[in-house]
Amino acid sequence: MMMCVAMRFRIFLLALFLPLALAACGTPRVLELSQAPKADIAGIVQIYVATTREVSAQPVYFSGERGPNLSFARLDITVPRAHKAGSLELPDSGPGDPAKHFTATYIQKLDLAPVVSDVRKELQRRPASQRDVLVFVHGYNTNFADAAYRFAQIVYDSGFKGVPVLFTWPSRGQLLAYPYDRESAFYSRDFLEANLRAIARDLGTSRMDILAHSMGTLLTLETLRQAAIRGDGSFGGKLRDVMLAAPDVDLDVFKTQMRAIRRPITVFVSADDRALDFSRRFAGDKTRLGAVSSKDTETIAELERLGVKLIDLSEVSSGDSLNHAKFASSPKVVQLIGQRLQQDRGIGFAGPQLGDKVGDIAGGVIGTVGSTVGLVVTAPIQIISGATQ
Numbered sequence: 388m389m390m391c392v393a394m395r396f397r398i399f400l401l402a403l404f405l406p407l408a409l410a411a412c413g414t415p416r417v418l419e420l421s422q423a424p425k426a427d428i429a430g431i432v433q434i435y436v437a438t439t440r441e442v443s444a445q446p447v448y449f450s451g452e453r454g455p456n457l458s459f460a461r462l463d464i465t466v467p468r469a470h471k472a473g474s475l476e477l478p479d480s481g482p483g484d485p486a487k488h489f490t491a492t493y494i495q496k497l498d499l500a501p502v503v504s505d506v507r508k509e510l511q512r513r514p515a516s517q518r519d520v521l522v523f524v525h526g527y528n529t530n531f532a533d534a535a536y537r538f539a540q541i542v543y544d545s546g547f548k549g550v551p552v553l554f555t556w557p558s559r560g561q562l563l564a565y566p567y568d569r570e571s572a573f574y575s576r577d578f579l580e581a582n583l584r585a586i587a588r589d590l591g592t593s594r595m596d597i598l599a600h601s602m603g604t605l606l607t608l609e610t611l612r613q614a615a616i617r618g619d620g621s622f623g624g625k626l627r628d629v630m631l632a633a634p635d636v637d638l639d640v641f642k643t644q645m646r647a648i649r650r651p652i653t654v655f656v657s658a659d660d661r662a663l664d665f666s667r668r669f670a671g672d673k674t675r676l677g678a679v680s681s682k683d684t685e686t687i688a689e690l691e692r693l694g695v696k697l698i699d700l701s702e703v704s705s706g707d708s709l710n711h712a713k714f715a716s717s718p719k720v721v722q723l724i725g726q727r728l729q730q731d732r733g734i735g736f737a738g739p740q741l742g743d744k745v746g747d748i749a750g751g752v753i754g755t756v757g758s759t760v761g762l763v764v765t766a767p768i769q770i771i772s773g774a775t776q
Contacts, residue, residue: 416532417446423465423485432539436460438555439575449531451559459502463493464539472718518593519549526601530560545725572606579610587625596628604634632714633677645693658701
């Protein structure tokens with residue numbers, strides 16, 4: 388009987404997520420190390436890793452199972468000379484060609500003390516304006532290798548000059564493992580909070596920013612909520628920007644989280660996000676935060692009162708067939724994120740009100756004198772919430 392119920396549930400999931408499966412098929416990616424001649428590459432991205440994944444042998448390194456403690460690593464990923472902003476050039480299989488693909492060239496698992504020492508040195512050798520840490524929290528159906536490659540692309544395309552830290556949690560990287568991934572996100576809350584506190588307290592960073600995607604936004608919000616309840620949701624004043632891209636979070640749940648978090652948060656939404664549409668159907672037909680529509684003025688006004696700034700990417704074209712990763716696959720959006728990370732004020736800005744369009748400005752990013760527009764991107768992006776700071 389139990390087996391029958393389980394089988395029906397898997398059939399239900401398969402039917403529900405079949406369009407996603409057709410867009411996301413293939414062999415699970417691993418980190419196959421290779422040499423990259425300097426002539427073939429545009430640059431190297433060095434990433435520090437904190438993870439709740441179980442340690443595994445190479446080339447997996449960290450599996451989709453849950454580890455009992457935080458584990459750490461450092462890895463280098465090269466960017467191909469032929470790279471185009473917004474693209475993540477990866478081979479269908481194998482280690483790839485460094486001239487054409489993002490390539491892993493180095494990875495070292497580290498204990499806590501060495502990783503703290505290494506990151507402190509990296510921050511200290513930078514000028515004061517670049518002593519920032521950017522923490523990336525990936526989404527559902529993402530294995531370790533895919534998370535690392537995506538973060539490397541974001542760091543490179545955004546021009547981020549600080550130290551990148553990948554917090555990777557135990558997603559199995561399997562389409563039908565949605566319930567397991569969701570529970571793994573909850574499992575990782577205390578670990579993420581401990582990691583953020585260590586970054587703020589022990590590394591000598593000037594400030595800390597968080598960029599989270601999809602189900603990783605649920606993990607991030609739950610972590611920020613419990614940190615606020617403990618009495619230090621700003622992590623000693625070091626936490627600056629919190630950016631949620633395509634958040635796979637129930638809208639009603641998000642409102643309750645924000646009432647405890649009590650800090651500004653920027654949310655990238657897109658009404659044509661196919662992945663969130665299927666997530667909504669799986670979750671009892673409840674609206675996902677990342678799919679909020681610019682037409683829902685009442686919801687937007689309520690979110691604005693809670694300190695949320697919404698940036699609508701609905702009309703932005705990208706190479707993402709599911710429209711779920713526009714924040715990284717649209718060159719102008721990922722460059723916007725990078726430029727805002729360079730500003731002391733963070734990504735929050737004063738901008739046009741609901742429904743306004745941003746004109747097509749040469750260069751894609753504009754900054755006007757005065758208080759009406761701080762920094763926005765060219766049309767067709769709509770800024771659907773932009774309260775004056």
